[in-house]
Amino acid sequence: MTFQRFYExxxxxxxxxxxxxxxxxxxxxxxxxxxxLRQLVQKVVSHYTEYYRCKSVASKQDVLSxxxxxxxxxxxxxxxxxxxxxPTTAFHIVYTESSILFESHVVDILRGxxxxxxxxxxPGQFHRVSELQIxxxxxxxxxxxxxxxxxxxxxxxxxxxxxxxxVKMERLGxxxxxxxxxxxxxxxxxxELLMPQQAAEFLVVAAELHFGIRGWGxxxxxxxxxx
Numbered sequence: 536m537t538f539q540r541f542y543e544x545x546x547x548x549x550x551x552x553x554x555x556x557x558x559x560x561x562x563x564x565x566x567x568x569x570x571x572l573r574q575l576v577q578k579v580v581s582h583y584t585e586y587y588r589c590k591s592v593a594s595k596q597d598v599l600s601x602x603x604x605x606x607x608x609x610x611x612x613x614x615x616x617x618x619x620x621x622p623t624t625a626f627h628i629v630y631t632e633s634s635i636l637f638e639s640h641v642v643d644i645l646r647g648x649x650x651x652x653x654x655x656x657x658p659g660q661f662h663r664v665s666e667l668q669i670x671x672x673x674x675x676x677x678x679x680x681x682x683x684x685x686x687x688x689x690x691x692x693x694x695x696x697x698x699x700x701x702v703k704m705e706r707l708g709x710x711x712x713x714x715x716x717x718x719x720x721x722x723x724x725x726x727e728l729l730m731p732q733q734a735a736e737f738l739v740v741a742a743e744l745h746f747g748i749r750g751w752g753x754x755x756x757x758x759x760x761x762x
Contacts, residue, residue, distance in 0.1 A: 538593040539606040572731045598708040608752025617714040622721040626668040
């Protein structure tokens with residue numbers, strides 16, 4: 536199976552998982568609902584883990600294809616950071632969704648009612664999210680600097696021609712691997728510190744952002760082809 540076909544299948548499976556989460560009552564009202572939510576959150580995390588495992592294997596065969604990423608749209612590629620989404624985007628999702636939900640039931644929260652959603656993050660959770668964001672920004676910058684160093688050496692490609700191209704491709708693959716590890720680590724770390732309902736909401740919003748960008752990108756690509 537080519538990576539493009541794998542990606543298409545993986546993407547549709549993600550859509551199905553999101554639909555399954557949406558079928559669970561929110562907030563969960565029974566222990567069965569809580570258990571369903573926990574299992575589905577874990578399934579989504581495992582789904583992302585499998586994606587990055589397969590991407591790692593495939594990138595060792597042709598790392599450059601992941602920077603051109605023909606299985607994505609032009610809009611998606613314009614938003615990429617090192618052949619994928621920027622890890623700090625996850626924190627913007629949490630903060631934005633938390634703010635929207637907090638405002639929607641601020642009166643209840645001020646009265647002491649707990650909704651259990653992202654609008655009901657505890658001070659401890661906010662503190663940990665902030666710490667994770669700082670750590671992730673630092674790691675993002677570090678990986679970006681490694682890519683900049685790799686790009687600065689691009690002039691050597693002409694000087695050496697094919698002499699050490701394989702070594703350079705291995706280095707680029709290592710940079711991509713670190714970026715993907717950070718992406719997966721960010722998802723897992725956020726899910727770990729959130730309650731199941733909050734984690735489910737985060738994963739659904741993140742996936743729907745992905746669906747929306749991809750859908751709009753497909754529309755834009757078709758318009759350009761028809762012009």
